[in-house]
Amino acid sequence: MSTSRGARQPTVKEVASLAGVSPMTVSRTLAGGTNVRPDVQERVMAAVRELGYYRNENARSLRPGQPSGLIGVAITNLANPYYGQFALGVEEVAAEHGRRILLGNTGEDDARERQLVSDFIGRQVDGLILVPTSGDAAHLRPERLGEVPLVLASRRVPGLDADTVLLDDVGGSHRGTVSLLDAGHTRIGFLGNRSSVFTGERRYRGYERAMTERGLDVDPVIVARDQQDVAAASVAARAMLDLADPPTAIFSANNRNTIGALREIGRRIRDGAPGPRPAIVSFDDFELSELMPVPVTVIDHDARHLGREAASLLFSRMDDAEAAGGPRTVELPVSIEYPWKTGR
Amino acid sequence: MSTSRGARQPTVKEVASLAGVSPMTVSRTLAGGTNVRPDVQERVMAAVRELGYYRNENARSLRPGQPSGLIGVAITNLANPYYGQFALGVEEVAAEHGRRILLGNTGEDDARERQLVSDFIGRQVDGLILVPTSGDAAHLRPERLGEVPLVLASRRVPGLDADTVLLDDVGGSHRGTVSLLDAGHTRIGFLGNRSSVFTGERRYRGYERAMTERGLDVDPVIVARDQQDVAAASVAARAMLDLADPPTAIFSANNRNTIGALREIGRRIRDGAPGPRPAIVSFDDFELSELMPVPVTVIDHDARHLGREAASLLFSRMDDAEAAGGPRTVELPVSIEYPWKTGR
DNA sequence: CCACTTGTTGGTAACGTTACCAATCCCAAG
DNA sequence: CTTGGGATTGGTAACGTTACCAACAAGTGG
Numbered sequence: 001m002s003t004s005r006g007a008r009q010p011t012v013k014e015v016a017s018l019a020g021v022s023p024m025t026v027s028r029t030l031a032g033g034t035n036v037r038p039d040v041q042e043r044v045m046a047a048v049r050e051l052g053y054y055r056n057e058n059a060r061s062l063r064p065g066q067p068s069g070l071i072g073v074a075i076t077n078l079a080n081p082y083y084g085q086f087a088l089g090v091e092e093v094a095a096e097h098g099r100r101i102l103l104g105n106t107g108e109d110d111a112r113e114r115q116l117v118s119d120f121i122g123r124q125v126d127g128l129i130l131v132p133t134s135g136d137a138a139h140l141r142p143e144r145l146g147e148v149p150l151v152l153a154s155r156r157v158p159g160l161d162a163d164t165v166l167l168d169d170v171g172g173s174h175r176g177t178v179s180l181l182d183a184g185h186t187r188i189g190f191l192g193n194r195s196s197v198f199t200g201e202r203r204y205r206g207y208e209r210a211m212t213e214r215g216l217d218v219d220p221v222i223v224a225r226d227q228q229d230v231a232a233a234s235v236a237a238r239a240m241l242d243l244a245d246p247p248t249a250i251f252s253a254n255n256r257n258t259i260g261a262l263r264e265i266g267r268r269i270r271d272g273a274p275g276p277r278p279a280i281v282s283f284d285d286f287e288l289s290e291l292m293p294v295p296v297t298v299i300d301h302d303a304r305h306l307g308r309e310a311a312s313l314l315f316s317r318m319d320d321a322e323a324a325g326g327p328r329t330v331e332l333p334v335s336i337e338y339p340w341k342t343g344r
Numbered sequence: 345m346s347t348s349r350g351a352r353q354p355t356v357k358e359v360a361s362l363a364g365v366s367p368m369t370v371s372r373t374l375a376g377g378t379n380v381r382p383d384v385q386e387r388v389m390a391a392v393r394e395l396g397y398y399r400n401e402n403a404r405s406l407r408p409g410q411p412s413g414l415i416g417v418a419i420t421n422l423a424n425p426y427y428g429q430f431a432l433g434v435e436e437v438a439a440e441h442g443r444r445i446l447l448g449n450t451g452e453d454d455a456r457e458r459q460l461v462s463d464f465i466g467r468q469v470d471g472l473i474l475v476p477t478s479g480d481a482a483h484l485r486p487e488r489l490g491e492v493p494l495v496l497a498s499r500r501v502p503g504l505d506a507d508t509v510l511l512d513d514v515g516g517s518h519r520g521t522v523s524l525l526d527a528g529h530t531r532i533g534f535l536g537n538r539s540s541v542f543t544g545e546r547r548y549r550g551y552e553r554a555m556t557e558r559g560l561d562v563d564p565v566i567v568a569r570d571q572q573d574v575a576a577a578s579v580a581a582r583a584m585l586d587l588a589d590p591p592t593a594i595f596s597a598n599n600r601n602t603i604g605a606l607r608e609i610g611r612r613i614r615d616g617a618p619g620p621r622p623a624i625v626s627f628d629d630f631e632l633s634e635l636m637p638v639p640v641t642v643i644d645h646d647a648r649h650l651g652r653e654a655a656s657l658l659f660s661r662m663d664d665a666e667a668a669g670g671p672r673t674v675e676l677p678v679s680i681e682y683p684w685k686t687g688r
Numbered sequence: 689c690c691a692c693t694t695g696t697t698g699g700t701a702a703c704g705t706t707a708c709c710a711a712t713c714c715c716a717a718g
Numbered sequence: 719c720t721t722g723g724g725a726t727t728g729g730t731a732a733c734g735t736t737a738c739c740a741a742c743a744a745g746t747g748g
Contacts, residue, residue, distance in 0.1 A: 008408075009465070009490050011734060022698045027736055035696055052488050054466040058402040058412065059734035062703045064352075066736085068402065070446075070467075078435065079648070084428025091422065091449050100463060102414075103447045105435050119444060121353070122398040123414075144396050146353045259631050266635040286631065287603050291610040293635055304423070355704060366728045371706055379726055403704035406733045410706085689748100696743075705733085713726070718719100 010051040019047035030055060061124055071101050071314065072120030072128045074113060077228075078105045082255055082284060082303040083131070086153070089307020090129055097315055099126065108228065110135030121148060127314045132157045134196040149317040153310040155198035161327040163317060165310045169199055169283075172299040172334035173206025176281040177251055179297055179336065181214055185249040185279065189222035189240050191233055191261055192253030200225065203253040203283055222247045233260020241268065241275050248276050255284035262292060269293055285337070295339035306332060354395040363391035374399060405468055415658065416464030416472045418448045418457060421572075426599055426628060426647040427475070430497070433651020434473055441659055443470065452541075452572065454479035465492060471658045476501045478540040493661040497654040499542035505671040507661060509654045513543055513627075516643040516678035517550025520625040521595055523641055523680065525558055529593040529623065533566035533584050535577055535605055536597030544569060547597040547627055566591045577604020585612065585619050592620050599628035606636060613637055629681070639683035650676060 012023040019026065021040060028036050029044040036044075047053070061068040071094050075083045087103060094101050102125060104116040113133050117140070120128060128150045132140070137160040140150060152164040180188050190207055193200030204225065211218050221243065224236035233256055240247060241264065252258040261280060269277065277294050285300040309330055317324045356367040363370065365384060372380050373388040380388075391397070405412040415438050419427045431447060438445050446469060448460040457477050461484070464472060472494045476484070481504040484494060496508040524532050534551055537544025548569065555562050565587065568580035577600055584591060585608065596602040605624060613621065621638050629644040653674055661668045 009468075012736095013734085023734090024698060024736075025696090028697090031736085037696070040696090052490070054462055056406075056468060056734050057463070057466045058468055059406055059703090060736075062400075062403055062406065062705090062734080063736060064703060066703090078428055078432040081425035081428055084422055084425055084431070087428070087431075087447070088422040088449060091447065095448070100467070101447050102444050103431070103435065104439070104444065105432060118398055119401070122401045123444070124353075124400060124402050146396065262632055262635060266632070288606055288610070288630075288632065288636070291606060291635070291637055292632070293637075356706095357704085367704090368706075368728060369726085372727090375706085381726070384726085400704050403733090404706075406704080406735095407706060408733060410733085691746100691748090693746075694744085696741100698739105698741080700737105700739090702737090703735090707730105707732090709728105709730090711726100711728075713724100715724090716722095718721080 009056070010053045011056070012053075015044065015047045015051055015053050018051065019043045067126045068124040069099050070120075070123060070125045071099050071311070072104070072117070072123070072125040073101050074104045074106050074116045074120070074128075074130050076106050076108050076131045076133060080255060081286075085303035086131075086307040086310075089304035089309075090311045091307075092304075093308050093311035093315070097311075106131075106133055108133050114139045117145075121145065127151070127318055129153060129310050129314060131155060132198075134198065149314060149321065151310045151314045151317070153306060163313045163324075163327055164329045165306055165313060166329060166331045167199075167301050167306070168331050168334050169202035170206040170209070172301075172336070173203040173251070173253070173283060174210045175206075175336055176283065176297060176299045177207045177210035179338070180249045180251065180279065180281055181210060181216075183249075183279065186216060187219070187222070187245070187247045187249070189237075189247035189250040189278070190218075190224065190253070191227060191236055191240075191250060191257040192225050193228065193257075194226045200253060207251050207253075227257055227260065230256050230260040230263065233257040234264045235260075237261040237264040241265075241278070246275050247278055249279040249281070252280060252282045255282070255286055258282035258284065258286060258296075262294075262296075265294055283334075289337075290339065297339055298337040299334050300337050301332060301334045353400070354397045355400070356397075359388065359391045359395055359397050362395060363387045411470045412468040413443050414446050414464075414467060414469045415443050415655070416446045416448070416461070416467075416469040418450050418460045418464070418472075418474050420450050420452050420475045420477060422447075422449045424599060425630075429647035430475075430651040430654075433648035433653075434655045435651075436648075437652050437655035437659065450475075450477055452477050458483045461489075465489065471495070471662055473497060473654050473658060475499060476542075478542065493658060493665065495654050495658045495661070497650060507657045507668075507671055508673045509650055509657060510673060510675045511543075511645050511650070512675050512678050513546035514550040514553070516645075516680070517547040517595070517597070517627060518554045519550075519680055520627065520641060520643045521551045521554035523682070524593045524595065524623060524625055525554060525560075527593075527623065530560060531563070531566070531589070531591045531593070533591035533594040533622070534562075534568065534597070535571060535580055535584075535594060535601040536569050537572065537601075538570045544597060551595050551597075571601055571604065574600050574604040574607065577601040578608045579604075581605040581608040585609075585622070590619050591622055593623040593625070596624060596626045599626070599630055602626035602628065602630060602640075606638075606640075609638055627678075633681075634683065636683075641683055642681040643678050644681050645676060645678040 012026045016023045016026045026044050029041045033041050106113045110133050131154050137157045150162045152162050195201045222240050227233040227236050279295045281297040283299045285298045289296045289298050356370045360367045360370045373385045377385050450457040454477050475498045481501045494506045496506050539545045566584050571577040571580050623639045625641045627643045629642045633640045633642050
């Protein structure tokens with residue numbers, strides 16, 4: 001039986017003495033083996049296997065100029081399946097570059113974001129990917145971040161110039177709204193994030209522009225812009241549909257709002273409640289949208305792709321900060337899936 | 345303008361000399377300030393702020409016995425929204441304990457899992473949480489892991505005794521299948537993971553037991569046990585429903601298979617294809633299951649809770665390995681949501 | 689056979705931090 | 719006014735690793 005304590009991780013020294021060489025030779029062997037005799041390499045590797053030795057990456061990265069191999073990723077809401085996909089995209093690219101990701105959830109909390117960023121820097125991350133909360137930018141300034149490159153995803157931070165990956169929020173929302181207008185709707189409700197959230201504002205703008213282009217006024221009574229989760233979205237949808245003059249269609253600015261609205265619509269159908277069964281346009285796809293009892297048009301984009309793109313931007317910045325030039329913004333296109341199109 | 349290089353992270357020494365004290369006093373101040381004069385503390389903190397100093401956590405954890413504050417989490421499939429929830433649960437509890445999580449995706453690949461675990465250990469994680477792939481357990485043995493506590497989630501590894509958090513797979517599948525039998529179905533198809541996947545096997549067992557208890561034989565023609573993603577599940581469902589003698593109901597052993605089956609059923613409804621519109625029982629909930637065109641009974645559980653539970657088990661082990669005793673298994677209950685029950 | 693290159697190995701120091709001990713200071717009690 | 723004690727401060731060493739240089743061995747060409 002092995003003892004419960006004392007089974008500390010072995011060190012280079014122990015490997016070296018077991019193999020009968022110096023620590024340097026072990027280090028060299030593990031670094032690729034240049035200028036180490038093959039038979040010596042074999043003895044070293046045998047000792048490594050026997051002791052179950054792993055290099056201490058923290059000690060390695062202590063030496064100046066050595067990268068830690070870590071990427072800090074802070075996300076606003078992991079409970080949203082979109083951000084799971086996003087994290088996956090980042091993880092994939094990071095793994096391709098031999099990096100690991102340190103993951104944190106901010107829950108849209110400003111203080112938590114600051115805390116996470118400090119911790120990430122304290123752990124010597126080689127780069128940061130952030131879906132920022134709407135707060136201020138002081139803790140993200142270059143002078144606070146030192147050398148650490150930063151990429152913002154999904155949202156911009158006012159007054160901060162950094163590499164950014166965005167979606168074509170305005171264009172997508174505009175096209176989605178237009179599709180409702182083309183179908184003859186004129187009274188179109190809006191469900192979305194509060195306007196201090198970057199995407200919430202942009203997506204509202206696309207909706208608003210489409211409406212005014214057709215000479216329609218936006219009726220504030222059927223605009224609800226303060227829902228961050230599914231439950232709140234259901235409540236907002238309910239209030240809207242209970243109006244004497246309810247909307248015949250709803251533009252939903254994100255996944256959480258769409259699910260909430262559809263849950264409310266489903267409830268009304270089951271309960272035989274009166275009123276319209278509004279058509280929906282949803283920014284963000286969701287699984288089985290094609291099976292909904294009301295037509296759902298989807299403004300689709302690939303969160304995983306967004307994650308991959310953010311990571312690519314980060315690595316290109318890390319590889320060569322000079323060549324990458326000034327802050328870049330990548331705006332990823334969105335596609336529109338109409339409900340009558342089936343082959344998804 | 346700040347120079348592009350040279351803006352290295354400041355160190356204790358620089359803070360100390362700016363504050364006119366020794367590095368030790370800085371360290372003590374940052375550690376809580378016991379036995380440091382208040383006015384000195386203030387000078388130190390001012391210097392910290394001025395320089396934008398962050399403690400180097402890697403250097404800190406280099407000292408023996410010092411925890412790194414990192415938890416390694418390896419997941420099989422981040423693209424499955426369930427694992428996003430799981431990761432969130434782990435992250436929450438880790439954050440409550442002041443720890444960060446290092447996240448990796450194995451994609452059900454054995455080699456990748458080994459690689460991730462090595463890397464995690466090399467980064468001196470204080471603990472490991474793993475949704476294991478079905479491969480062997482050599483790299484997870486205590487003698488390989490050294491002191492690092494391990495918690496398995498969702499699945500067990502054959503021949504490895506470790507703390508484990510499971511769902512009541514067998515019981516849930518049994519009850520779900522019984523609900524179909526009670527509704528009068530006798531020809532019930534099965535969609536699931538390959539049998540080498542722990543949950544795949546357990547969920548099949550629950551299904552099989554329910555069938556044989558009623559004196560029904562399982563017809564291998566309507567049992568498909570090799571689908572790991574939505575696309576494969578659609579194909580399998582299609583083959584099953586195209587039979588001359590198709591099932592009138594389907595038991596789906598996980599989220600991915602359920603989505604695939606429903607996608608195929610939706611296609612048949614739209615295309616007006618002949619054959620049954622099978623009822624579904626789904627292990628794993630999914631959003632808007634109540635709006636599906638066929639009745640969907642859901643065997644529901646909370647992945648976030650699973651993650652929280654796994655993390656709790658890990659921290660209790662870390663706090664006091666002796667008191668925690670031998671390997672423990674926590675089996676979380678599941679609940680069943682019937683399609684006619686609306687108030688979700 | 690010698691100078692010279694090439695290949696292989698080891699010793700030393702340094703990365704940033706904090707535990708430990710020693711040194712100093714101030715104040716109060718005698 | 720001294721002495722003891724607690725509070726405060728600093729110096730040294732060590733954590734595990736690898737870059738750098740020095741040392742040495744073996745081979746090569748003159």
